[in-house]
Amino acid sequence: MLSHVGPWLEEEAKQQKFYDSAFTHLLPLCMNHHFSTRIHAQATICKMWRQCKSLGLDNILSKFALVEGCIQFNDGSNATKNTLKLMESYFMATFDPVRDYSIETIFLTLPKLTCLTDEEWLPPEMFSDMDPTWLDANALKLLSLYNGRDSLNSSKSGPWRVKIHSLCRTSEIFGIKEYVIGSMRHLVDKNFSSLSVTAEKWIPIREVPSEYLQNFLIEKQRDGYALVGAEQTANSRCLTDYEFPMKTVLILGNEREGIPASLISLLDVCVEIPQQGVIRSLNVHVSGALLMWEYTRQMHSHRTKTSSNQKSL
Known part of the structure; x- marks a missing residue:
């Protein structure tokens, strides 16, 4: 979740505060004794570091310059192959919490990709009988029934409806x-x-x-x-x-x-x-x-x- 928040914060001051806090909490986890926790923290930091470069957050890049050195040192190392594999996964490389916001993503695609049991999947067609969109009283925009992004649709060939x-x-x-x-x-x-x-x-x-x-x-x-x-x-x-x-x-x-x-x-x-x-x-x-x-x-x-x-x- 952390790796998706920063770019969508509107003010630079909020971005600076967010990344400062995120790196402070994530860096110790990169040496955690639990393998899964360790590689997820490393992959998240690598992605967020690239975001900081793209956003031009020089204060963060200067404060946590150690991260750049660690990333360069580990480039091409077999020790980081699991981290690199995780960074190529759908959630890290493709998923966009704003553009992929739809009924299909929430109730079908994400449950599939997180290996939730089949009985928990809800295809978007189940909602189409009522209305193609849901509108909350305080909603700012309509919630789409289907997701139109090709990258998201292609990712759904992972966990299939029938195995x-x-x-x-x-x-x-x-x-x-x-x-x-x-x-x-x-x-x-x-x-x-x-x-x-x-x-x-x-x-x-x-x-x-x-x-x-x-x-x-x-x-x-x-x-x-x-x-x-x-x-x-x-x-x-x-x-x-x-x-x-x-x-x-x-x-x-x-x-x-x-x-x-x-x-x-x-x-x-x-x-x-x-x-x-x-x-x-x-x-x-x-x-x-x-x-x-x-x-x-x-x-x-x-x-x-x-x-x-x-x-x-």
């Missing part, structure tokens, strides 16, 4: 023939490979945008595949009682909304996982993993029985 990196990893582990996602752009995100443990290199991945998904599924049906959806409906089959066909396409829905009604009508069957708790709502990637495991178990059992019968003959 497609986890599903990719699980699909590869269980030997799934093909993994279908809405956009290949997720694969170029640096977080994807680290979280999927490079599973995308070992499994065929196909891009099918949402607007073409219905036609894709119809085509798969014509090729003899059974469309199996992981969804709780009045006619859902229990996973423990269902026998998967060998040629199966497993369809997973979105968090909260599930599988769209337009796709449910195409499915050959909906399968639900038996649950004992009160919530009765598993995360999508967990449901997908359970169904993939059950499919793999059944196929393995079928192959074992077939092999045994052939040996008997």
